[in-house]
Amino acid sequence: MLKIYNTLTRKKELFQPRVSGKVGMYVCGMTVYDYCHIGHARVMVVFDTVARYFRYQGYELTYVRNITDIDDKIIQRAIENGEDYGKLTERFIDAMHEDERALAVLPPDLEPRATQSIDAIIAMVQILIDKELAYVGTNGDVFYAVTKFKDYGRLSGKNLDDLQAGERVDVDLAKRNPMDFVLWKMAKANEPAWDSPWGLGRPGWHIECSAMSTCCLGNHFDIHGGGMDLQFPHHENEIAQSEGATGEKFVNVWMHNGFVRVDDEKMSKSLGNFFTVREVLKKYRPEIIRFFILTSHYRSPLNYSDESLNDAKAGLDRLYIALRDALPDDKIPENFIVLDDYKVRFEQAMEDDFNTPEALAVLFGLANELNKAKKHKSENKIVLTATLKYLGGLLGILQDEPDAFLKGKRHSIIGDITISITPSTTMKLTSGDEYIDQQIQARLDAKKAKNWALADKIRNDLKDQGVILEDSPDGTTSWRRE
């Protein structure tokens, strides 16, 4: 029984798909004028995890995540760069897809772009004008008349009187009401523009999402997601546009993920306190970032710091160490069994509004059992390993070979350029590993000769290079990177 917190009702609700066995989910994606930061990574990972879980539950999911590839910031950045805006957005779309692959985020089923949805946008604006929910302002821009939509403010718990009392809205003389928002914006000279009944221009941001979601999923669909900050005005405006245009209910469940913070402040471009995914990938491997994001509930704030990333690394190491040497060749048997009690606990956690921290606690419990089974040479270790890896897979983690993960460089071997590699290839063993094996052999010889001083020196030297040696009871030595 899957329960999801619905922003619209501020309650956890039992999830009931509109059509039995099917789910339509739309998530507001990126505006592509710069590299993705960790906040964007959180949206991708959170909703990827949600999508994976729906599929695991047997739902036929259509997951749509749009791309905003035309807006003021894109135009401004293109001018600054002296670059064609289309070239600019192509570059950052490619970069986004690289980041996505690195984080083991499965691509959405559909990825509509605003610039490829202009016809649908114009059609929707026209309907809103016909229904007198929208009007052409004195400057030629088309605006939505907010007061004409009776439920305006319901999602964000605001009402128009309060908003106007806030007095933080620029007074735009072209609008009838300061809260009215733009649906179609007239183009200035040399700006990218599309022909429309109201003249050359481009769509407003909010109408893009209404048009694209409706195009892909129909007038009424199950889930709409995005960051907390989109609640108002973006999602509020989407409801006004879509319900205004179609006369139908727009979305059943609204899901909003919490922010990534730095020093207790929202990570954002405007504050300038953001870390891009590729920056962080220089220090930490992609799976560590994904694990870090999953350590907190998706609606809670997530504080970004080196300390928390190091903790994530340590936790993930523990899981991989448990998986290491659990099976003769690290291969899960073909017809493996998943231990039911762990599976049930894991599912209970996930079905309680996607409680990934709790789900991870189940994995740690499993790791503890597995370590004991290994110690006692119990055959149970096979089924425990299979279960741990299987449940980890549902979260998009623990799919690497344990040795590849543990011996992989702490930071990705990818420079600025080649992040477009899958997580497992980033873990490829490097040539320096032969040297490590030689040193381990030398140390084993020294140990045999009871030359502890030499043995310890070798171990300490390797430690200084970030390599940790671990002797096992059978006389062999394994190693991993710090």
Added chain:
RNA sequence: GGCUGCGUAGCAAAAUGGUUAUGCAGUGGCCUGCAAAGCCAUCUACGGCGGUUCGAUUCCGCCCGCAGCCUCCA
């Protein structure tokens, strides 16, 4: 100012009206030549004040503190 939400041990982070969260770190033990890893044990908690209750970290009220939104933002 209005509207949301949050405040859990050294750090991170869940659940819960009475019973072990979990991870990292610390302490003691086992294991080890010594370590590391692992296993066992263990110390640190529920912002403050009231109320409801046999009993509240958990429900209610007030206060304090923090964050987000009210303008583009995941």
